[in-house]
């Protein structure tokens with residue numbers, strides 16, 4: 112049982128490739144292209160096949176291959192049948208187009224547990240505890256999943272889960288809102304920074320990075336442990352907190368996967384995009400001005416405004432409140448950024464003010480624009496509108 116029907120065709124790759132900032136949205140477009148059109152224009156193809164065929168555990172493996180050579184990523188959800196956001200997000204990921212390499216997805220790993228709505232199957236088997244390192248998985252389903260992993264030898268493995276508590280540095284009160292990894296701390300930190308900045312309003316819900324437990328510590332025999340230790344994969348286990356709305360949790364999971372698979376985050380990335388994708392329900396999308404079309408000269412800077420602290424919402428401020436805006440995340444051309452100029456308020460003019468600026472909200476919809484200039488004379492702007500809500 113899939114949470115949503117899989118379209119016969121992939122979304123148009125051209126949609127994914129050209130609409131910077133809309134990767135996640137475009138990934139949910141269904142039935143927009145016929146297969147021939149897709150293959151002609153996109154350079155991606157998809158096949159699928161069942162594992163545990165003919166049994167109650169039967170589930171589908173999706174393999175998307177880009178024309179361009181590249182790394183292989185493996186994304187799995189539904190290891191635990193009551194973790195709805197994980198398998199819903201993995202189902203969305205299975206429909207994504209990619210720019211390079213191969214994307215292998217098993218959205219509903221434990222079909223029996225999903226059908227039952229329980230963590231484990233009817234025999235009490237916890238699917239994410241049957242993958243001992245350096246030996247054969249302990250159940251038929253575990254072996255079938257590991258056969259897929261072994262066949263494709265992924266460079267990246269991402270497993271999507273949920274927790275009833277929030278990670279607080281140890282697992283005693285839950286492991287939600289965290290990405291756990293072995294050697295991927297750098298990538299996971301970049302991704303949590305990005306997701307917290309763009310998708311998390313409440314600091315209590317900010318994602319953290321945690322480490323895998325050592326081989327002799329509990330919990331043992333997780334799929335990601337085995338993938339990291341047996342295959343040397345960059346492995347990540349993402350956990351959302353099940354106490355927030357499903358739609359939000361799914362968005363977090365898809366955002367995490369999407370960032371982890373970007374070639375700007377990881378050498379094993381299979382998604383390329385010059386613009387960061389920002390699809391936040393709570394923050395207005397920064398309005399790009401003319402001259403900032405994606406695909407333009409790569410040596411010009413890319414302006415980017417973020418808030419300090421990063422979880423501050425720009426859409427629910429009080430009149431008179433002061434907020435710090437930060438443009439230091441702007442991308443510099445090779446020669447560096449020469450200066451930052453800020454235009455504050457509807458009647459403002461560009462004045463030099465450094466990478467960060469404090470702004471006091473003086474109107475209901477208060478625009479702020481930054482212009483960054485590269486040392487080579489090129490420039491770019493980014494704008495946010497500070498709002499007092501209503």
Ligand SMILES: [Zn+2]
Pocket residue numbers: 190191194271272273
């Ligand atoms: Zn789980």
